[in-house]
Amino acid sequence: MALISDGRFIDDVWRRLAEEEALPKSGKVIVSLARLDHAIEVHGPGVDLGVIAPNTTDPAALADALPKLGLVSIVFPAFADGRGFSLARLLRRAGFAGELRASGRLLADQYAHALGCGFDTVEIPDDIEARQDETQWRAARDAHARTYQRGYVAPGSILDARRKAAAQ
Template sequence: MPLLKNNVLVPDTWISVEADGELPPTGDVIVPFARLLKEWGELSARKSRLGLRLSNTDKPEALGTFLPGLSLIVLPFPAFNDGRAYSIARALREMGYRGELRATGNVLPDQLQFMLQVGFDAFEIGDRFPLETWAKASRQMSLAYQRGLFRRGAEAEIWTERHTDAEPWLEQPHAG
């Protein structure tokens, strides 16, 4: 499946391994959360990078001790109206996770800005929409009402942009 990072299609070099699948001797691997819990010692001793596939029902708080050892976390969007991955992504960034956050599943161009604002930086996009549609979606909004604290780009908040050259606003008594 095509992988979009910084508006460019890049090859996905990660190997996804199921809960009971055999680990390859080398290479970066993505494992489900249950396997991470069960085999943390073996997985963390590997010389390659470790990624995690988290389901929408897993709690991000349970990853606290594992976060420093993870280079990638994959979060699913099983349906366009299932927003649990947004909440999980934001929670992970607030917990201090700075590795790659990848969105997979029903990822749509019109939701790209929201995904970037909560911390996603890679997207498994499929071939449903051409790359030009994704590039356009990434440029459509350069300002956001909510703070996009985790975006690695030039996005700014509207309040900040409006007040860069303004004098500080002093509290005025309420007329009325």
């Protein structure tokens, strides 16, 4: 899997744990939503916790855990399933300030929207990486100077720019 940040492929510093794998004493680890409560109870001070959550997750199910998490990875099972974008916005509105990762079947054409919804990184499968190289992801990131959402990618939104122009 390739990890994209700021339009570039980067190394992943987080490690996804298998369901039966014990929680390590140190490092950055990602656990499943089913293991999250237990991982929070037993994790030591040297462990940074992340969770991988389906795009159908109720944000309220993560609310208590958000201050303890360094990463939330939202699964996109198909490029046409946009529920993960909504979940990302809701988590950012709830105050989550850690890394927000889109994981799964996203395409470069969706990258600017993912950033606008609050995602920091995108993890894509090898078959998509083979078809869409770093240049395409960077071009997609730079395709729009402004977004409809406020505050995540560019300062101000398209609506803010229109209001400013009308006032002048």
